[in-house]
Amino acid sequence: MLTIDAGRGVWLRGPLELEDDQTLRRMYIWLWQSNRDGTGAAATAVLDDADFDSEAARRQGGAEWKTMAQSEYGEFRVGPATGMALAILRRADGSTTPYWWSDSNVRLERGVRY
Numbered sequence: 001m002l003t004i005d006a007g008r009g010v011w012l013r014g015p016l017e018l019e020d021d022q023t024l025r026r027m028y029i030w031l032w033q034s035n036r037d038g039t040g041a042a043a044t045a046v047l048d049d050a051d052f053d054s055e056a057a058r059r060q061g062g063a064e065w066k067t068m069a070q071s072e073y074g075e076f077r078v079g080p081a082t083g084m085a086l087a088i089l090r091r092a093d094g095s096t097t098p099y100w101w102s103d104s105n106v107r108l109e110r111g112v113r114y
Contacts, residue, residue: 009068012069015064018054024090026048026087032081
């Protein structure tokens with residue numbers, strides 16, 4: 001579940017597990033919500049290695065990331081939404097690996113502040 005912070009946007013968060021030789025380089029996150037009349041809200045966020053502790057994620061077998069995203073086209077409301085993320089992971093040998101995530105059953109709630 002993700003949380004709507006009235007007037008500010010949406011808190012996006014989730015786990016990311018890294019292998020021993022991986023470091024997060026960048027992650028792109030998209031969230032959108034459609035109304036019956038074709039309108040809706042959309043938000044994007046970008047995280048980079050400054051926003052995520054890759055060393056801690058490798059040590060702990062996963063770590064949680066979180067960021068605030070402003071709505072770009074409308075206002076998010078409590079209820080279902082769709083989300084996607086693309087993480088670009090760099091390996092110790094310099095190669096990169098994409099990691100995709102998508103979910104069409106994201107639930108938005110109102111109120112909790114992080």
